[in-house]
Amino acid sequence: MGEIESITEWCHEVIKSQAQAGGFYIDATMGKGNDTLMLCRLAGNAGRVLAFDIQEEALRITEERLKEQGMSHLAELILDGHEHMDRYAGAESADVICFNFGYLPGGDHDIATSAATSAEAIKKGLKILKSGGMMNLCIYSGGDTGFEEKERILEFLRKLPAREYTVIVNEYYNRENHPPMPVFVFKH
Numbered sequence: 467m468g469e470i471e472s473i474t475e476w477c478h479e480v481i482k483s484q485a486q487a488g489g490f491y492i493d494a495t496m497g498k499g500n501d502t503l504m505l506c507r508l509a510g511n512a513g514r515v516l517a518f519d520i521q522e523e524a525l526r527i528t529e530e531r532l533k534e535q536g537m538s539h540l541a542e543l544i545l546d547g548h549e550h551m552d553r554y555a556g557a558e559s560a561d562v563i564c565f566n567f568g569y570l571p572g573g574d575h576d577i578a579t580s581a582a583t584s585a586e587a588i589k590k591g592l593k594i595l596k597s598g599g600m601m602n603l604c605i606y607s608g609g610d611t612g613f614e615e616k617e618r619i620l621e622f623l624r625k626l627p628a629r630e631y632t633v634i635v636n637e638y639y640n641r642e643n644h645p646p647m648p649v650f651v652f653k654h
């Protein structure tokens with residue numbers, strides 16, 4: 467992929483170029499802590515990070531990575547579904563919210579995000595996002611993931627009022643086998 471090794475790395479570059487540093491960030495799908503770590507760097511000592519996952523394993527792996535980097539004090543790791551994120555964060559409070567859907571790489575493919583809870587979490591996330599804040603979604607499809615979640619999310623995003631949100635959907639135009647689709651939503 468040339469200078470950019472992975473789609474997540476590309477998303478991180480976009481986030482870092484657009485987001486305010488030292489703020490409040492949410493990683494809605496902790497997984498192995500990739501986004502959590504990037505958000506902690508963006509937060510620095512002035513900022514704060516919340517990260518969600520429903521698997522103990524994700525919290526364990528992420529906690530370990532943050533400790534290695536001396537950043538575990540910056541993030542609160544929450545064992546709960548992201549569809550409940552409104553229990554942990556207030557309206558108009560977050561600068562960035564990241565979603566990386568699908569299953570934990572190397573983990574159980576059956577424990578994955580799903581259409582209904584993902585749509586609910588995005589809806590709640592948009593309320594939690596500050597005006598001027600952004601949401602990043604990396605959407606997967608095909609294989610064990612199927613297409614229902616992707617279709618549901620894209621359908622929801624298409625209907626967001628243009629006065630309130632700018633929705634940018636990116637695609638690998640010339641790649642086969644259902645590549646991931648990175649999406650950015652900017653709240654006006």
Ligand code: SAH
Pocket residue numbers: 494495496497498518519520521524546547548549566567568569570571577578579580583606
């Ligand atoms: N597909 C990505 C990684 C996604 S990890 C890649 O290949 O890089 C997605 C994480 O979301 C998993 O760790 C899974 O446990 C978690 N998850 C599933 N349902 C969730 C929910 N309702 N709330 C929060 N996290 C969830």
